[in-house]
Amino acid sequence: MRIGVPKEIKNNENRVAITPAGVIALVNAGHEVYIEKDAGAGSSFTTASYLAAGAAIVESAADVWTRADMILKVKEPIQAEFKYFRKGLILFTYLHLAAEPKLTQALKDSGVLAIAYETVAVNHTLPLLTPMSEVAGRMSAQIGAQFLEKPKGGKGILLSGVPGVKRGKVTIIGGGVVGTNAAKIAIGLGADVTIIDLSPDRLRQLDDIFGNQITTLISNPYNLAHAVAESDLVIGAVLIPGAKAPKLITEEMVKSMSPGSVIVDVAIDQGGIFETVDKITTHDNPTYDKHGVVHYAVANMPGAVPQTSTIALTNVTVPYALQIANKGAIQAIRDNAALARGVNVANGAITFEAVACDLGYNYVCVEEALNSESISA
Numbered sequence: 001m002r003i004g005v006p007k008e009i010k011n012n013e014n015r016v017a018i019t020p021a022g023v024i025a026l027v028n029a030g031h032e033v034y035i036e037k038d039a040g041a042g043s044s045f046t047t048a049s050y051l052a053a054g055a056a057i058v059e060s061a062a063d064v065w066t067r068a069d070m071i072l073k074v075k076e077p078i079q080a081e082f083k084y085f086r087k088g089l090i091l092f093t094y095l096h097l098a099a100e101p102k103l104t105q106a107l108k109d110s111g112v113l114a115i116a117y118e119t120v121a122v123n124h125t126l127p128l129l130t131p132m133s134e135v136a137g138r139m140s141a142q143i144g145a146q147f148l149e150k151p152k153g154g155k156g157i158l159l160s161g162v163p164g165v166k167r168g169k170v171t172i173i174g175g176g177v178v179g180t181n182a183a184k185i186a187i188g189l190g191a192d193v194t195i196i197d198l199s200p201d202r203l204r205q206l207d208d209i210f211g212n213q214i215t216t217l218i219s220n221p222y223n224l225a226h227a228v229a230e231s232d233l234v235i236g237a238v239l240i241p242g243a244k245a246p247k248l249i250t251e252e253m254v255k256s257m258s259p260g261s262v263i264v265d266v267a268i269d270q271g272g273i274f275e276t277v278d279k280i281t282t283h284d285n286p287t288y289d290k291h292g293v294v295h296y297a298v299a300n301m302p303g304a305v306p307q308t309s310t311i312a313l314t315n316v317t318v319p320y321a322l323q324i325a326n327k328g329a330i331q332a333i334r335d336n337a338a339l340a341r342g343v344n345v346a347n348g349a350i351t352f353e354a355v356a357c358d359l360g361y362n363y364v365c366v367e368e369a370l371n372s373e374s375i376s377a
């Protein structure tokens, strides 16, 4: 198979979808890998290292997209990339379609076979989301601490406090991978940490992990309102896989926070959990003020630490890319239920139920979509 890796073009997206080690794995299996010039530069992978691994370097994004049978990317395509979509092209990347109606329509209209990293599922885990959730979760606490500083727009507190002065309060909403990793760093920084989740079993696990270093609370509007009002930093880390994030934190709750408090909505890639987070921000301009509260809503947080993130991501994506390349996408999907869960759009049909439901499309199961020539539902 011919595999193409374009340079990422989102703001400060310095990750790349393949490392030289990944190229070697694909080339050794008999595949051709085309990498756009300088695609790995942000992650410190040189052209020479890709050439030595057996890749071909091509000059432009158009060259990569038109030569490839499968495109490997990191972030969802942006408008400038929609023109490259064509029937039969395999696209393997993060997609977050519930928050991306235009992209969804463009994938549907073009007949691309779109497999989303974030919905590939093994039992109840999301193996291609987990490493980036680990990165973003850890970053969220350190970013929150930074924006609590006065020169950054915050109220001017140190999360650890100092002897004789109380510690800062951090509330983490959603105690999954992002939430657990945010807690590790927030505890390390010396903050007073509360984790809120909908699942009592998950709260039990968190209690076993962190003991009395955290407070756990069940998720309901009463607990959310009280915890948010008292917090210096609130981190949004809820996920309903594939679906638009629920707006759990109302505008009134945000207004109740004291001036200079900070919100980090990690769940923004699925639309965010705060009513007051109505736009995605960028690494260049990461925050805005609403009701005196600093709002951070960057949808590609791991892009800022590419030397860590690219390796963590490709460690888990390349084995799946190899299955698709070796067997062909349709056979690989039929053989591997985890990969089948990743298929979001096939043959012009929306094949992930939560995406279809959130965006108002008919849902078609993957097998039916793969069997159909073209579905116009």
Ligand SMILES: NC(=O)C1=CN([C@@H]2O[C@H](COP(=O)(O)OP(=O)(O)OC[C@H]3O[C@@H](n4cnc5c(N)ncnc54)[C@H](O)[C@@H]3O)[C@@H](O)[C@H]2O)C=CC1
Residues within 6 Å of the ligand: 118, 129, 130, 132, 133, 134, 136, 173, 174, 175, 176, 177, 178, 179, 196, 197, 198, 199, 202, 219, 237, 238, 239, 240, 246, 248, 265, 266, 267, 268, 269, 270, 298, 299, 300, 301, 302
């Ligand atoms: N902004 C960025 O750069 C990045 C964003 N993310 C996003 O972060 C979000 C969280 O991802 P993960 O931690 O991996 O998901 P996860 O599935 O590991 O955890 C989600 C948690 O939310 C909980 N939850 C569900 N409904 C809830 C409710 N009503 N109240 C409280 N908790 C509730 C679940 O029980 C679960 O424990 C996802 O949207 C993911 O895409 C991940 C990486 C990077």
Ligand SMILES: CC(=O)C(=O)O
Residues within 6 Å of the ligand: 075, 094, 118, 129, 132, 133, 269, 299, 300, 301, 302, 303
């Ligand atoms: C998960 C995701 O959206 C990211 O790593 O950018």
Ligand SMILES: [Mg+2]
Residues within 6 Å of the ligand: 076, 096, 269, 299
């Ligand atoms: Mg996005």
